[in-house]
Each structure stands twice: as structure tokens, then as C-alpha cells.
Amino acid sequence: MSEQSARRAIVLGGSMAGLFAARVLSESYAEVTVIDRDELTGVTGPRRGVPQGRHVHGLLSRGQQIIEELFPGLTDELTADGAARGDVGHDVRWYMNGEQLRRSRTGLVALTSRRPFLERHVRDRVRALPGVTFLEQCDVLRLRAAPDRGRITGVWVLRQEPGSAEEVLDADLVVDTTGRGSRTPAWLEELGYPRVEEAKHRIGLGYTTGHYRMPESFYGDDMAVNAVASPDVPRGVIVSKVDGDRSVVTAYGILGDHPPTDTEGFLSFVKSLPVPGVYEALVEAEPLDELVAYRFPANLRRHYERMTRFPDGLLVMGDAVCSFNPSYAQGMTVSALQALSLRGHLREGSEPEPLRYFRDLAKDAVDGAWSMSLSGDLAFPGVEGERTEEILAGHAYLGRVQAAAVHDPAVAGALTRVIGLVDSPDALTTPEIEQALLRHEERFPDNEQVKHMRIPVGDLVFDADVSGPEDGRPVLLLHGFPQSRRSWLEVVPLLNAAGLRTIAFDQRGYSPGARPSGVDAYTLPKIAEDAVGVLDALGLQSAHVVGHDWGAIVAWYLAARHPERVRTLTAVAFPHLDAYQHAFRNDPEQQKSSEYVDFLTAPGRAEAMLADGAVELRKWYHVADTVLTEEQIDRYMAVHTRPGALDSALNWYRVGTLFDDSTGGIGKVPVPTTFIWSRADPSVSNLAAEKTAEYVTGPYRLVTLEEASHWQPEEVPETVAEEIARQVRTHDADAG
Structure with a gap:
């Protein structure tokens, strides 16, 4: 020129x-x-x-690439001056439809300031x-x-x-x-x-922002949390590290559902979102400024x-x-x-x-x-605009992609690239992605969309996933330590495909809204009452109860003390508590396999396991058993690195339930019972497994696996699901 x-x-x-x-x-x-x-x-x-400068601003991956092209070295300069930097698919916790997407190494730079x-x-x-x-x-x-x-x-x-x-x-x-x-x-x-x-499309968006000094444990190794608004919950929140050793928190809602600017109202808005840990972290966080609001009435194109x-x-x-x-x-x-x-x-x-x-x-x-x-906005029923067949088909396909991205890193990575404007939406329709969607749908049949709920029980609020046919027999799933309701992720779709309706919730200490202080708040009767309260909140007089590890202890207790609420019991990887205590008193094998309890209850254990980016906690998952995949470990790391989570979960051990037989035991179980265990599981001795039959007066079935580890719902989900379904078919007169 x-x-x-x-x-x-x-x-x-x-x-x-x-x-x-x-x-x-x-x-x-x-x-x-x-x-x-x-x-x-x-x-x-x-x-x-x-005027929107006080609020969160995202530079998408393609934008970061262009800025680096126009201003070479700027990314390093920004990072050196305090901006946060990471992999957009691995170091950001993405939530869509209430589910966290599978982490993936994308090679795309996330840069937040x-x-x-x-x-x-x-x-x-x-x-x-x-x-x-x-x-x-x-x-x-x-x-x-x-x-x-x-x-x-x-x-x-x-x-x-x-x-x-x-x-x-x-x-x-x-x-x-x-x-x-x-x-x-x-x-x-x-x-x-x-x-x-001009083209205008009204969305009635409003958002409220504040800057905070977040608790150190909130992020773990991550740099941001992004919970995207969905048609079921037209609210979202973004929490991100930014320059100046602070975090920006922006909550938003559409169609006039806007976050308040007073602290109590803002926190209440955030608490309503189906994303774990943000509300609890904000309660502990140090506010650095006043909350400010911004309104965006409509998209505009000239x-x-x-x-x-x-x-x-x-x-x-x-x-x-x-x-x-x-x-x-x-x-x-x-x-x-x-x-x-x-x-x-x-x-x-x-x-x-x-x-x-x-x-x-x-x-x-x-x-x-x-x-x-525009297509994203039209997914919300209240947004005005023409929904062509092409747009509706796009919504349906994107729903499939988002569902698969929860489990498949390749799909999650492809979705992240499209969101970041690096690739066009056509990248989600390649033969490779379409095959991945089909594989996901074969593995997780969509009998019923998962409904994410926050269930109040007294002063506590429990995060729960409910899925399966509306008229299916209810199955209450109780998880163990150190896991969460997501430990049933592989089992749930198999049960739903068998016509069963599943309820999996994060128990006391695991749900961010259910972490009472004090060790005495974690006794077995109180934890069992939570499960009863969840059934009451859902309008269920009884359910088929399934528990794994600690969840099995709770299930045994429910079946013994509240048999009217338990149609059948399936206990996985943990024997009847009275049988376990008998074996611990009399069997050196069981005594040796229980030494880990002293490790977990040592003073300062939670802090030590979370130090240096929770290195020791991740090591625990690998040492405890090597059958878990990195995806499964990441699930539980995400739970236990939230503020207060690991410390609360360890209260289950500190309260002494495992070895306290001073009350004379939990009693015998009169309901139909299946106990699944493995000879290869070092945490359960042969004596404890064999002795369990003496504490069941109802129909009893012992399923002995030879090779499986302690993590049976993740390792052999087909076997676990088959035994649960068999139990329901055999003993529930209404199961058909």
C-alpha cells in the first residue's frame, strides 16, 4: 500500500x-x-x-491466538503481570446442564484477567x-x-x-x-x-459482579469455574482468577431473572445454581468491592x-x-x-x-x-424468535454433544474448540464425533434426562441426581469414601435402561449445603436420617436401597432400623457392620486391613492431603487401588478439593462408627438382601463376608467376585447393575 x-x-x-x-x-x-x-x-x-468493564470478560481461545499474532509475546507479558493462564479444557471447570464436562488437554490457552x-x-x-x-x-x-x-x-x-x-x-x-x-x-x-x-433479539440478560479473595482450596489446580445457564436453569455463574491476586465472580440470569446487588440476595442467587462449592466458597471469601449490576436487553446486529x-x-x-x-x-x-x-x-x-x-x-x-x-438464546423457551426446523435440530444435536462431553474427552475437547471460535460448529458433526456420540448413547441410554436437584432436609441441602422412567421402581444409591454421587455414574444408565428410577445424592459432608460442624454431627443415625429425609422430600415411602463402602454401612443401618423404608437392600463391598466389628475383634486379617483408618483420622490429615495442589490426595486414590481411571479420580478430586469437603468427609471415620460396638450393634436385617464382595478386596476379610449371613433374617444372597477390587461400581458396573436389577425383579411385587 x-x-x-x-x-x-x-x-x-x-x-x-x-x-x-x-x-x-x-x-x-x-x-x-x-x-x-x-x-x-x-x-x-x-x-x-x-460501563461493563467491571464485569467478567472472557477472551476466547481464538481471540487469544489472534492477540498473540498481532502482539507477539503479549500472553507471556500478561501472565507475568498477574493474569491467570492454563488449558481451557483442563484447567477450567465447565458445567453444562448441571454436569461437569470431562477434562481434556486441548492445547488452547485460557487467559483470564x-x-x-x-x-x-x-x-x-x-x-x-x-x-x-x-x-x-x-x-x-x-x-x-x-x-x-x-x-x-x-x-x-x-x-x-x-x-x-x-x-x-x-x-x-x-x-x-x-x-x-x-x-x-x-x-x-x-x-x-x-x-x-438492524436485527434485535431480546434476551433480558442481567448480571451482577463482585471481586473477592477466594479461599485457597477453592480452585485446587484450576483457574476458573464456568457454570453455563441452561433452559432448565436460566442462571449461570463464572468464577475466575484474575490479576491482582483476586477473583471476579459474575452471576447472571436471562428474561428478567437478574441477580440482586445486595450481599444476601446475591449469595442466595448463587446458592440456587446447580454447581457445587461456589456458594460455600463465597460465604468464606473476602469481598474486595461492592456488587455492581449491568443490564443487556438485546443482541444487536447491523x-x-x-x-x-x-x-x-x-x-x-x-x-x-x-x-x-x-x-x-x-x-x-x-x-x-x-x-x-x-x-x-x-x-x-x-x-x-x-x-x-x-x-x-x-x-x-x-x-x-x-x-x-442466536441459536443458543432460542434454546430458552421465553426468548422470542423463530425456531426453524434447522435450529430445533441443532438444539437436539448440541444436547447430545453436551451429554457425551461429560464422559468423553474427545467430545469435550471438540466442544471447547467450537465454544472458543477456533473451529466452526461443523467440527461437531465429523464422523469421529458422531461415532463418539453413538458409543456414548449405547453406554448411557437416554431413558430419561438426569434431573439435578437440591433437596432440603431440615437445615441441610443435598445435591442429587434423579433419572430414569418416571414410573420406574425407585432405587436410592448411597456412595462411599472418598467418592460422591458420581461414583454411580457407570451404574445409573444401566439401571435406567432396566426401567428403574435412580436417586443418587451427595451425603452429609459431601454436599456443599450439608456440612454441619463438629464430629458428633456425623454419627450413623444422623446420616441414615438424611437418607430418610431425602425419600420424604421426594414423596417416597420406601425405595430399593443400594450402598457402596460407607454407603453400604448406611444402607445396612437403614434396613435394620427402618425396614419399612427399605424394599430391598444391596450392599456393595462392605459387610454388615456387626459382622465387620466381629471380624475386627477376632481376625488378624481384618485388623490389618483396617489400619488405614488410623492414617485417615490422624490430626491434620485433611490439610496434609490437600497441600501442594492435593498431591497426597491424588496419590491416595492411586495407592488405595489402581483400577480407577484418571477420569474417575478427577471426579472425586473435584469433590474433595472443595472448601471443607475432605475435612467433613473424614468426620465419618473420626466419629468412630466402624469400631464402636458399645451400643450392641445395629441389629438384624429383615428385608431381602444381596451382599456383593470380592475376595481380591483387601478391606473385607473372609470372616466378615461369611459372618454377614448371620445378621440377615430376610431372603439373602451372597455374590462373591474373584478378581474385582473394592471399587466395584466403577470397575464392574454391569455386574453391580445386574444384581441390583435382579434383586428388584425378584422381591418387588410391583416391579412386573
Whole structure:
């Protein structure tokens, strides 16, 4: 562009889109002037021209790639100055439809900071470019056009200094990046051009943000938590490490369901979300500022690409072209894509022809993100708009992808790349992904969508998953240590496929809303009463009760003390408690296998296991047994690295239930019972397994496995599910 090398370009607006525009214009124009009404020099905090600047801002993966291309080394510079950095698929906890996506190593960089921090670093890089200057605290009044109005030749401005007069700044090219409030549509009309066609889609989004010093244990090795709003729960929350050793927390809701700005109301809003640990961490966190709100009524797109006449010497970029639902975090990244499109036109060696530029801008930067955003919004029933067959089919397919991404790292990685605008949505329809969806659906038949619930029982609130046919026989699943309700993840779909309705909940100490203080709050009767309370809350008089490990102890107790609430009992990997205690008193084998209890109840054990990124806790999973996959270990690590979780769970051991036989035992079990154990499981001796039969007066079945470990629901889910279903079929008269 040698002919233009002595010419001047003017950029209206000094936010991210304006900075990107200035960067690429500097390659082709000798002078680039960035005009902004705000003071920019030395500004490190939010400014008037960016009212959303206090809130969370996401730079998607494609945006990070483009910024690094435009400003080499900026990622390292930002990280060195305090921004958080990690792998977007591995170091961010993604929740969709209440389920955490499977972690995957994507190689894509997640970079999180406050918006003013990022903007300042980019602005400093742009300011250092040859020929680039900033005209701050200056209002743009109108465009100046040639006499025939076929070309824009500059802008009229008014500096905010006292006594200033209107003046004109000549330009060969003016680029408007003043955001969704851009006056270009009105200016064009004044010059005799048609009004640009606009599309608005109302979503009624509102979000509230605060900055906090979060508890050290909240993140573990992660850098952010992103719980995405869904049609069932049109609320979301993002918690992210940012610069300055702080975290930004933004909660949001659509269709007028907005988070309050008072502390109590904000916490109550966050507590309602189906994402574990955030509310509890915020209760412990140190607030660093006041909560602030922002409202975003509608998506807005100006279809400049559809215009038939447009003046030379004028282009538009950024939110002035398209303003997206900010919960998708597409804005800065789409602006970066637009900068690449502008750069492509500039490198052709002549001034960009506006109509062709706008067509390419739509095709290369806007159309894909706009379609994704609009389709995502239309998934919410209350959002107005036409739901074509194509959109509805897309919603159904995306639901399949999201469900598979909970289990399959390849699907989760592909979804992350599409969300990050690195790949187009077509990447989710490749033969490899479609095969992965089919494999997932064969393994997890979708008889009934999983319903994520928070069940109040007295002063406690339990996180639960309920799934399977509405009219299926109820099966209550009780997990063990150190696990969670997700220990039944492989068993549940098999039971649902057999026509059973499953209820799996995080028990006392595991649910963030059910962590009473004090060891005495974790006695066996109290834990068993929680299970009864869950049944009551669901309107169930009784259920088929299944327990694994500690959950089996609770199940044995329920069946002995509350047989009217237990239709059948299936105990996995732990014998009747009275049989266990008998074996511990009389059997050296059982005594030796129980030595781990002293390890777990040693003072300071929880702190030691969580130190240095919970290295010892992860080691415990590997030492205790090697059959768990990394995915399964990650499930339980995510639970026990939440604030207070591991310490509360260890109270089950500290209270002394395993060895306290002073009460005379829990008693005999009159309900039909199946006990599944393995000779290869070192935690249960032969004597304890054989003695169990003496404590069951109802029909009894002993299932002995030869090779399985203690982690039977994860290792042999088909066997466990088959035995549970057999028990129901055999002894439930209503099971058909």
C-alpha cells in the first residue's frame, strides 16, 4: 500500500476493537489517530466509556491466538503481570446442564484477567507503534463528507478542554469502533444513505459482579469455574482468577431473572445454581468491592453487508457492527477476527472497498458467532424468535454433544474448540464425533434426562441426581469414601435402561449445603436420617436401597432400623457392620486391613492431603487401588478439593462408627438382601463376608467376585447393575 504510506487513518473509539483496528491500520497508514472521549493515559481501572468493564470478560481461545499474532509475546507479558493462564479444557471447570464436562488437554490457552488490565496492556502495545497517536477526552461530533457525499474525508471533533472549539481532522479512512451506541447509522441517513438494516433479539440478560479473595482450596489446580445457564436453569455463574491476586465472580440470569446487588440476595442467587462449592466458597471469601449490576436487553446486529450504497473512506468494526449476548464471551474475539478481515483488505494494496469489506466481515467474522449466539438464546423457551426446523435440530444435536462431553474427552475437547471460535460448529458433526456420540448413547441410554436437584432436609441441602422412567421402581444409591454421587455414574444408565428410577445424592459432608460442624454431627443415625429425609422430600415411602463402602454401612443401618423404608437392600463391598466389628475383634486379617483408618483420622490429615495442589490426595486414590481411571479420580478430586469437603468427609471415620460396638450393634436385617464382595478386596476379610449371613433374617444372597477390587461400581458396573436389577425383579411385587 505504498501510495497510502503517507496518509492518515482515524479510529473512533479506543476500546478493544479500536485498538485492534489501530494495530492493523498501522501496517498501511503513516498516521493512525485513535480518538476517545475518555481519559486513557495511565488509566488502570474501569472507565466511563466501558460501563461493563467491571464485569467478567472472557477472551476466547481464538481471540487469544489472534492477540498473540498481532502482539507477539503479549500472553507471556500478561501472565507475568498477574493474569491467570492454563488449558481451557483442563484447567477450567465447565458445567453444562448441571454436569461437569470431562477434562481434556486441548492445547488452547485460557487467559483470564480484568477487562481494564487486558485493555491497558494492549493499549500500551498500540501506543508504542510508529505513527500511532491517541486523542483522549475528545468528543466526535459528526463525519465530514466530500461535496458529492460519496466519500468521508474526516471527522468534526470537540476537545473537552475548557474553551475548545469544534475542529475538523482530515482522514483518508475513518473506522468507527464506538460500540453498539455507534452514530454511523444516523450519520449515513443525514448524508442521504439508506438506514442500515438492524436485527434485535431480546434476551433480558442481567448480571451482577463482585471481586473477592477466594479461599485457597477453592480452585485446587484450576483457574476458573464456568457454570453455563441452561433452559432448565436460566442462571449461570463464572468464577475466575484474575490479576491482582483476586477473583471476579459474575452471576447472571436471562428474561428478567437478574441477580440482586445486595450481599444476601446475591449469595442466595448463587446458592440456587446447580454447581457445587461456589456458594460455600463465597460465604468464606473476602469481598474486595461492592456488587455492581449491568443490564443487556438485546443482541444487536447491523447488516451493513446488505447495503447497496456506502461512502468510501468509512468502515465500521466491533460492537458497532454486532453486539452479542455477553454470557457467550464472543465480543472481544469477534472484534479480533474483524481486525484480521480488515488486515486482509489492507494488504491488497488499495483502500478497502466498503461493501466488499462488509460482506467479507460478515462471512469471516460475524455470521458464525451470530448464528451460535442466536441459536443458543432460542434454546430458552421465553426468548422470542423463530425456531426453524434447522435450529430445533441443532438444539437436539448440541444436547447430545453436551451429554457425551461429560464422559468423553474427545467430545469435550471438540466442544471447547467450537465454544472458543477456533473451529466452526461443523467440527461437531465429523464422523469421529458422531461415532463418539453413538458409543456414548449405547453406554448411557437416554431413558430419561438426569434431573439435578437440591433437596432440603431440615437445615441441610443435598445435591442429587434423579433419572430414569418416571414410573420406574425407585432405587436410592448411597456412595462411599472418598467418592460422591458420581461414583454411580457407570451404574445409573444401566439401571435406567432396566426401567428403574435412580436417586443418587451427595451425603452429609459431601454436599456443599450439608456440612454441619463438629464430629458428633456425623454419627450413623444422623446420616441414615438424611437418607430418610431425602425419600420424604421426594414423596417416597420406601425405595430399593443400594450402598457402596460407607454407603453400604448406611444402607445396612437403614434396613435394620427402618425396614419399612427399605424394599430391598444391596450392599456393595462392605459387610454388615456387626459382622465387620466381629471380624475386627477376632481376625488378624481384618485388623490389618483396617489400619488405614488410623492414617485417615490422624490430626491434620485433611490439610496434609490437600497441600501442594492435593498431591497426597491424588496419590491416595492411586495407592488405595489402581483400577480407577484418571477420569474417575478427577471426579472425586473435584469433590474433595472443595472448601471443607475432605475435612467433613473424614468426620465419618473420626466419629468412630466402624469400631464402636458399645451400643450392641445395629441389629438384624429383615428385608431381602444381596451382599456383593470380592475376595481380591483387601478391606473385607473372609470372616466378615461369611459372618454377614448371620445378621440377615430376610431372603439373602451372597455374590462373591474373584478378581474385582473394592471399587466395584466403577470397575464392574454391569455386574453391580445386574444384581441390583435382579434383586428388584425378584422381591418387588410391583416391579412386573
